[in-house]
Amino acid sequence: MKIDVEKSLLWTSVAAFGLFAIGAVLTTIVPPLVSPLMYKTDHDVHEYTEQEKRGIAIYKAEGCVYCHTQQVRNLASDRRRYGWRLVQAPSSESWEYVNDKEHFLGTKRTGPDLARVGGKYSSEWHWAHFKDPRNMGEKFPDRKGIYEKVSIMPKFDYLSDEEIKDLTAYIQTLGRNKNWRVDKDGNELNDYEK
Amino acid sequence: MKQDTAAKTMIIASCVYFGLALTMGILTALKFVVPTVGEIEYLSMPRVRMLHTNINLFGWLLQANMGILFWILPRILHTKLFSEKLGVAMGIVYNLAVLGGFAAIILGNVKNVEYGEIPPPFDYMIAICWVMFAVNVFGTVAIRKVKYLYVSVWYTLGAVIWTTFVYITGNMFSQMPMVAGVNQANLVWFYVHNAVGLIFTPLGVAIAYYLIPKQLDTPIYSHKLSMVGFWVISFVYVWTGAHHMIHGPQPHWLQTVSIIFSFSLIIPVMAVITNFFGTFATAPRGKRMLGPIPKLLMMGTVYYIFTCLQGPFQAIRSVNEITSKTDWVVGHAHMALFGAFSYYAMAGIYYVVPKLAGRRLYSEKMGNTHFWMMTLASIPFFAVLWIGGVIQGFAWLNPENTFVDTLAALKHAHWMRFTTGSIIFISYFLFLYNILQTLFGKYPEDAEPEAETVTAQ
Numbered sequence: 220m221k222i223d224v225e226k227s228l229l230w231t232s233v234a235a236f237g238l239f240a241i242g243a244v245l246t247t248i249v250p251p252l253v254s255p256l257m258y259k260t261d262h263d264v265h266e267y268t269e270q271e272k273r274g275i276a277i278y279k280a281e282g283c284v285y286c287h288t289q290q291v292r293n294l295a296s297d298r299r300r301y302g303w304r305l306v307q308a309p310s311s312e313s314w315e316y317v318n319d320k321e322h323f324l325g326t327k328r329t330g331p332d333l334a335r336v337g338g339k340y341s342s343e344w345h346w347a348h349f350k351d352p353r354n355m356g357e358k359f360p361d362r363k364g365i366y367e368k369v370s371i372m373p374k375f376d377y378l379s380d381e382e383i384k385d386l387t388a389y390i391q392t393l394g395r396n397k398n399w400r401v402d403k404d405g406n407e408l409n410d411y412e413k
Numbered sequence: 414m415k416q417d418t419a420a421k422t423m424i425i426a427s428c429v430y431f432g433l434a435l436t437m438g439i440l441t442a443l444k445f446v447v448p449t450v451g452e453i454e455y456l457s458m459p460r461v462r463m464l465h466t467n468i469n470l471f472g473w474l475l476q477a478n479m480g481i482l483f484w485i486l487p488r489i490l491h492t493k494l495f496s497e498k499l500g501v502a503m504g505i506v507y508n509l510a511v512l513g514g515f516a517a518i519i520l521g522n523v524k525n526v527e528y529g530e531i532p533p534p535f536d537y538m539i540a541i542c543w544v545m546f547a548v549n550v551f552g553t554v555a556i557r558k559v560k561y562l563y564v565s566v567w568y569t570l571g572a573v574i575w576t577t578f579v580y581i582t583g584n585m586f587s588q589m590p591m592v593a594g595v596n597q598a599n600l601v602w603f604y605v606h607n608a609v610g611l612i613f614t615p616l617g618v619a620i621a622y623y624l625i626p627k628q629l630d631t632p633i634y635s636h637k638l639s640m641v642g643f644w645v646i647s648f649v650y651v652w653t654g655a656h657h658m659i660h661g662p663q664p665h666w667l668q669t670v671s672i673i674f675s676f677s678l679i680i681p682v683m684a685v686i687t688n689f690f691g692t693f694a695t696a697p698r699g700k701r702m703l704g705p706i707p708k709l710l711m712m713g714t715v716y717y718i719f720t721c722l723q724g725p726f727q728a729i730r731s732v733n734e735i736t737s738k739t740d741w742v743v744g745h746a747h748m749a750l751f752g753a754f755s756y757y758a759m760a761g762i763y764y765v766v767p768k769l770a771g772r773r774l775y776s777e778k779m780g781n782t783h784f785w786m787m788t789l790a791s792i793p794f795f796a797v798l799w800i801g802g803v804i805q806g807f808a809w810l811n812p813e814n815t816f817v818d819t820l821a822a823l824k825h826a827h828w829m830r831f832t833t834g835s836i837i838f839i840s841y842f843l844f845l846y847n848i849l850q851t852l853f854g855k856y857p858e859d860a861e862p863e864a865e866t867v868t869a870q
Contacts, residue, residue, distance in 0.1 A: 316595050373448060
């Protein structure tokens with residue numbers, strides 16, 4: 220039997236679907252089976268509290284992910300840039316995200332990466348920064364004009380204080396599944412968080 | 414119901430959305446240089462950006478493509494559209510879904526899927542519309558009066574089949590509670606990449622495969638190449654989703670797979686492009702660049718080469734280290750969706766609308782002006798995004814630069830993007846005016862009407 224694919228609606232459709240299905244199955248269903256760390260882990264991963272979950276909902280609704288990624292890539296420059304007090308940030312690994320019902324890995328960095336931001340700044344700093352990112356005092360001492368060398372992040376002053384607290388609670392958890400902010404001897408480097 | 418009502422409805426609606434999408438784009442670009450513009454909750458930068466991408470994808474490009482195909486398919490298959498009523502009903506439900514989705518985005522009710530932020534129930538409505546579209550496409554092919562299926566029909570069928578699965582997996586299944594973390598990210602990028610690759614590429618290429626030979630009055634250059642292009646793309650495109658996360662927390666092997674298949678994409682793309690250019694090269698000289706339609710098709714094809722060569726190379730690990738997460742990616746996405754496929758869609762609208770109105774285009778000259786303005790503005794528009802992206806990528810390598818320093822380096826690129834974007838925005842109005850005049854305006858018709866009905870073929 221000779222099948223003339225170009226004359227047959229059925230065969231064109233079946234063949235187009237078949238070729239597509241191979242790749243579709245191997246890139247969506249197979250990866251978690253081959254690399255189970257994509258969805259489960261034996262490590263101790265932080266479970267989000269109710270307040271932090273509210274923070275996640277705000278993070279999503281405000282679209283933070285469009286300017287801030289949440290992945291320290293496996294690159295020396297990323298590890299250095301997003302480190303803390305000369306301690307390099309460890310690269311992000313897939314098991315750290317298993318409790319994230321909403322992932323915020325992101326594709327674009329207009330602002331800095333947030334994967335390891337938890338605990339780097341005090342919650343008061345975050346509060347002031349959300350209210351007006353362009354009025355951070357000593358942070359940008361050499362600014363020339365108003366739009367020179369200052370953040371271009373939008374103001375989130377329309378969020379209520381309660382919402383900012385929720386959002387900050389979530390942001391303070393980021394990147395802490397690995398206890399990485401320690402000195403050579405393993406002593407905690409936190410000073411304002413104890 | 415009158416023939417081609419569905420095509421007409423969707424084309425007019427899509428032209429209006431195009432302007433809205435460009436407005437949102439301009440506003441986003443402006444917020445990058447003057448961040449205090451429009452600082453209210455409903456116009457905060459992320460929401461405007463979500464509106465920009467969603468209006469472009471769903472309001473403009475997908476709707477324009479579906480409208481044009483509602484007109485093209487019956488002509489290729491020498492029949493009537495399977496159900497005109499179903500087509501019109503789909504157009505109405507689709508526009509309600511899209512408008513509802515946009516309102517939801519403004520109010521901050523979004524889904525965490527890039528390019529698919531439209532939340533339930535509106536995303537389910539879009540899925541229903543897609544099924545209605547599929548019924549119409551399959552029905553029209555089934556009642557055809559020709560034996561062979563032309564390339565455009567393969568691509569349309571392919572798009573309908575593939576997108577159904579891409580949308581269900583990436584946009585809906587990925588939001589289920591048991592899908593989390595990197596696994597969810599993988600599914601979402603499967604959607605994001607294939608939304609461009611398996612919806613807009615095949616639909617855009619289908620339109621170009623019809624318009625180029627038709628407009629130039631020349632048979633397609635090579636039938637074999639068109640087969641190579643179609644069957645290879647249906648196999649290789651779907652594998653590439655993970656290349657959005659190179660160096661990231663994704664399994665290393667999955668990244669490598671996506672890089673290899675990103676490179677294989679050169680095969681189908683070059684087959685298609687050789688075919689298009691071959692047709693241009695064998696066309697009669699006088700017709701090659703006459704009026705806006707061949708110009709848009711030609712420039713769209715040029716952008717298609719660039720975007721599809723850029724894709725594989727920016728998927729290489731060492732290149733990706735610099736370009737990924739920067740403005741480069743934005744430039745790449747704009748060249749694919751605006752440069753290549755919006756150009757094809759505009760060419761399609763310039764071709765179809767005069768036939769719908771039953772008379773010649775209101776002004777060829779204005780069409781040419783629109784083309785030149787848009788093209789001369791879009792080249793620097795893409796270029797500053799790439800240059801800015803490379804500057805940004807290298808600036809990040811130096812730990813001495815604070816993040817604000819790396820952003821300040823892009824100031825001129827961002828101003829340039831806003832300026833060139835504004836010119837694109839202005840040229841859009843020439844396009845809109847021309848189309849609306851052709852459909853509804855009054856002007857002297859010295860040329861004979863170009864009405865093309867089914868029986869005339």
